[in-house]
Amino acid sequence: MSRPKIAILGAGYGGIMTAVRLQKEMGANEAEVTLVNKHNYHYQTTWLHEPAAGTMHHDKTRIMIDEVIDNNKINFVQDTVVEIKPEEKRVILENGELTYDYLVIGLGFEPATFGIKGLKENAFSIRSVNSVRKIKEHIEYQFASYNNEPEERNDLITIIVGGAGFTGIEFVGELAERVPELCEEFDIDRSKVRIINIEASPTLLPGFDEELVEYAQNLLERKGVEFKTSTMIKEVTEDGVIIGEGEEIKAATVVWTGGVQGNSIVANSGFETNRGRVPVRDDQRTPDYDNVFVVGDCALLINKEIDRPYPPTAQIAIQAAHVVSKNVLAMIRGKELESFTPDIKGTVASLGRGEAIGKVYNKKLYGATASAMKKIIDNRYLLMLGGPGLVWKKGKLKLF
C-alpha cells in the first residue's frame, strides 16, 4: 500500500512550520511529504528591512532548509512552482512536476502595486534575500557615485519609501541608523541626505494605537526621517516619484512597501482569490478543493469580530501552520478537522537600534522594553523552528 503524498509549496513561515510540525507529529511511514522551495533556505521575511538597509547581514535572516528539515522524513525539492493543477492533483515546476494527495500552498506574498504607474519597473521591494541585498547594494552604489559627479546631485542620496505600514516604518528606522555610516564611508554631509516616507493615509501605521504612532513619528523625525502623510504616489519614474498634484521628488532609490497581495501563481492556477488571497474555510482549506490547504500570505482570513480580513502576518502564518499540519494528518487518519482562529498576542515594530513600539496583550510598550520584546518574539520563532541551537546561531541575543 502506498503512502499518501503531501506536497508543501514554499518554505516561508507557513510552509516551513507546516513541514516542521508534520515531521514531528506524523508516524513513521504515515505519509510521504515533499517540500518545494525556490531556494535551499528559509528566510525571516519580517527581518528583511534590516539587510535591505544594510544594518544586518542577510545571512542572519536565512536558515538552510537542511538545518531544520530531516531528509529521512521529508523530501526537499529545490525548484520553482510554475502552476498548480488542482483537478489533476499536480504541480508544475520549472524543472519537473509532482503529484499529491494533499497540498499545502504557502507561496507567500508579492507586492501590490495598486495600478501605480511605473511602480513595478522602477521601485524596489522588500521581498526576499535576493531583493534586499540588491537594495542595500543599490543604495551604497548611489552614495559611492555621489562624489564622482561634476554637479551636486542630491537625488543620488535621496531615498523614498512608499508606505508607512510596519515594513515601511521599520525600514526607515533602519535607514536612519544606516545613513550616518554611509555618510562616513563615502564622505558625504549627512544634512544632504533625505529619507522620505510617503503614505496615502493621514497617519503612519494606520489603525495602530495613536499614542504609539505619535511616539514613532517623533522619534523617527528626530533621526532625520521626513514623513509625507495623506500623500498619494501617482507615478514612479526612473528619476523618482510624482506625488499629489504632479509634484516630482527626484530620488535614485524608491522602495515600495505600500501593500502586498497573494502570490499570483495561486490565482493563475484557477483558485478563487481576493487580491491574490484564497478565502479559506475555517480549517484552512480552499473553498473548492477538500485536499488543498492554504497557509500564510496566500490565505485570506476574516476577523469575525470586526468582519474585516486579518492582515497577513508571520504570527498568523505560524499559528495556521500548526492547525494545517494537524488537519492534514486528521484527513489521513479519517479524523475531524480543527477550525483555526488567530490568537493575536500583539504586535511590535522596531524603530532602529534599541527602539520600538508595540502592543502585547493590550499593553503598550515603548523604547528599550519594546525593542527587547521584539527580539524575544523573533527568538521564540527560531526556538519553535529549530530548537535552542538555532536561537544560538541566528537569534537576536543582545536584547538591550
Next chain:
Amino acid sequence: MSRPKIAILGAGYGGIMTAVRLQKEMGANEAEVTLVNKHNYHYQTTWLHEPAAGTMHHDKTRIMIDEVIDNNKINFVQDTVVEIKPEEKRVILENGELTYDYLVIGLGFEPATFGIKGLKENAFSIRSVNSVRKIKEHIEYQFASYNNEPEERNDLITIIVGGAGFTGIEFVGELAERVPELCEEFDIDRSKVRIINIEASPTLLPGFDEELVEYAQNLLERKGVEFKTSTMIKEVTEDGVIIGEGEEIKAATVVWTGGVQGNSIVANSGFETNRGRVPVRDDQRTPDYDNVFVVGDCALLINKEIDRPYPPTAQIAIQAAHVVSKNVLAMIRGKELESFTPDIKGTVASLGRGEAIGKVYNKKLYGATASAMKKIIDNRYLLMLGGPGLVWKKGKLKLF
C-alpha cells in the same frame, strides 16, 4: 619684507612629498608655502586597485593631509584648481585664487582614452578614492542584481579590464581574489563569472622581463583570469566592449587601465605639453617659466640612455619631489639648481594576496618574496612621508 610665496598644486606623491621636504628643509619664515588639493587627504594611487576590487578598505590608502603637514609651516587650501595663469603668477581655484612667486605643479594624471569611442562615458578608471569606491560598489551591485533577473544574465558578472600594464595586471590579480568572496556573498556559481583582460600589445606588461610576464600570466590564468592579447578595444558601449573585427563582449563592468596622460589643466593653461605632460628641463622647471616646476605625472622626463620617456611612476615622482624642494629653496637662496636623474631601483607588481613579480636592482623576484618586497617598498614611502607612526597606522605590516 614679505616672504616669497611658494604654491604647490596637488597633494599626490609629487606634491605632498615636495611639501613635506620643504617643511623639513626651509628655515623659519624663509617662505610662505601653500598646498592646494581637492580633498583634505592624500592617497596612495599605486594601491587603488585594491579598494577598486574590494580587497582593501579605501581608508587604508588615504592619509589626512593634517597628519603629515604642519599647518604652522604650510598653509593648506582645500580647493580645486581650475586654471593656472603663469604670466600673471596666479592660480584660479573653484572658490578663490592665489598668487605665487614659485609654483610647483603636481596635478597628477588622467586616463588617456586614445580616441576609443565610448570609453570616457562607459568605462570606469582607477584614479582616485572616489572613483575606486564607485567601482567596488558597482561590481557588488551587479553581483547583487544577478539572482533577481528572470533570465540568466552573465554579463552582469563579467568584468572587463582594458590594458595589461601594471595597474591592469594588479587589478585583475585582486579581482581574482575578490570574486570567490562575491560569489559566496551573493550565491553565484564561480564558473559563471568572467574576468577578462584585454591588451592591444602581444604580451602582458609590455617591455617587462619575459620570464616574469609568463609567470604572472600562468598564475593569473590559474586563478581564472582570461587574457586577450593583441586585441584592440574598438568601442566601449553601455553593454560591454567591441573588439577586433567587431566582436561584442557583453559586460556590465568595464574598467580602463590602458594609459594615462598629464592632467589637462596644464595644457589648458597654455604650457607646452606632450600627451598632457610638460617636457621639463633637467631641474624640473617648465621650458618657458623659470619659476614653475612640474613634479610627478604631469612632467615628461626622458631616459637619455634609450632616448625614450620614463613611464610616470610613484617612484620617480617621489625622487623628483626631493630635487624640486631643494631647487625651489636654491632659487630663493640664490644658489645653483640641481639636475634630476631618476634612480630606478626596481619595479614590483602584485598579483593578489601573497603573490607578485618584480625586478629590484636587476634581480628577478617571484611569489612571496616579491610580495613582501612590494610591501616593504610601500612601507618605505610611508616612512618618508610621515615617519614610523604612519607606517604603523597605514602600512602593510603582514609581509607574508
